[in-house]
Amino acid sequence: MITGKTSSGFEFSVSENLKNDFRFVAAYADTQSDSEGEQAKGLVQLLNVVLGKKGAAALQRHVALEDGTVPIKQLMAELGEIIRAASESDGALKN
Numbered sequence: 001m002i003t004g005k006t007s008s009g010f011e012f013s014v015s016e017n018l019k020n021d022f023r024f025v026a027a028y029a030d031t032q033s034d035s036e037g038e039q040a041k042g043l044v045q046l047l048n049v050v051l052g053k054k055g056a057a058a059l060q061r062h063v064a065l066e067d068g069t070v071p072i073k074q075l076m077a078e079l080g081e082i083i084r085a086a087s088e089s090d091g092a093l094k095n
Helices: 022-031 036-063 072-088
Strands: 002-005 011-014
Touching (some): 002 072, 011 036, 011 072
Antiparallel strands (some): 002 011
């Protein structure tokens, strides 16, 4: 497991096998689609593949505003930090 903390303090753990998981690649590809619907679907899948359902829910709570709204930009920024941190770890997510 690769563990870390984002700049806002969210603690995470990511599987070392993520780079070899087709679900990760497929979800990431969807986030790069021209279709906003595919992008949204890909983001949800990416969150679940990278963090698991419990971790994805924890991240949503972490970035949620007082009224419960989960800002997409903040969520994506946190997820990007997590993926970058994992990619910088030995053997993780490097091409």
